Amino acid sequence: xxxxxxxxxxxxxxxxxIIISFVIxxxxxxxxxxxxxKFLIVSLISSFLIVVGTVWxxxxxxxxxxxxxxxxxxxxFLVGTxxxxxxxxxxxxxxxxxxxxxxxxxGMVLSKIVSRIYSQxxx
Numbered sequence: 001x002x003x004x005x006x007x008x009x010x011x012x013x014x015x016x017x018i019i020i021s022f023v024i025x026x027x028x029x030x031x032x033x034x035x036x037x038k039f040l041i042v043s044l045i046s047s048f049l050i051v052v053g054t055v056w057x058x059x060x061x062x063x064x065x066x067x068x069x070x071x072x073x074x075x076x077f078l079v080g081t082x083x084x085x086x087x088x089x090x091x092x093x094x095x096x097x098x099x100x101x102x103x104x105x106x107g108m109v110l111s112k113i114v115s116r117i118y119s120q121x122x123x
Contacts, residue, residue: 004030016047017047020040023040024037088101
């Protein structure tokens with residue numbers, strides 16, 4: 001089923017990235033030593049760069065794989081923008097909206113628009 005090594009490594013490093021991100025949130029409310037925090041930050045940066053590299057290098061061999069790749073991109077965009085929108089909505093009720101939520105949502109939407117315009121003129 002998963003014959004493509006790039007696909008398997010992308011899933012593996014994406015899971016690692018998610019786990020490290022949640023550990024950085026300090027969910028157990030324990031005080032982390034500064035050396036452990038530095039290790040987690042370096043691990044987070046490393047795993048993020050690996051995931052970005054695998055996503056950037058993925059390529060489809062046929063139309064079916066291209067369709068799956070586009071579908072996954074569309075779903076991840078919708079989930080990401082929905083989560084950011086809900087975060088903005090909830091925080092606006094508390095009258096304390098984190099500007100990074102706005103920046104991330106605007107960045108996602110603007111990059112989608114720019115990439116669509118670019119692809120229309122390029123292809």
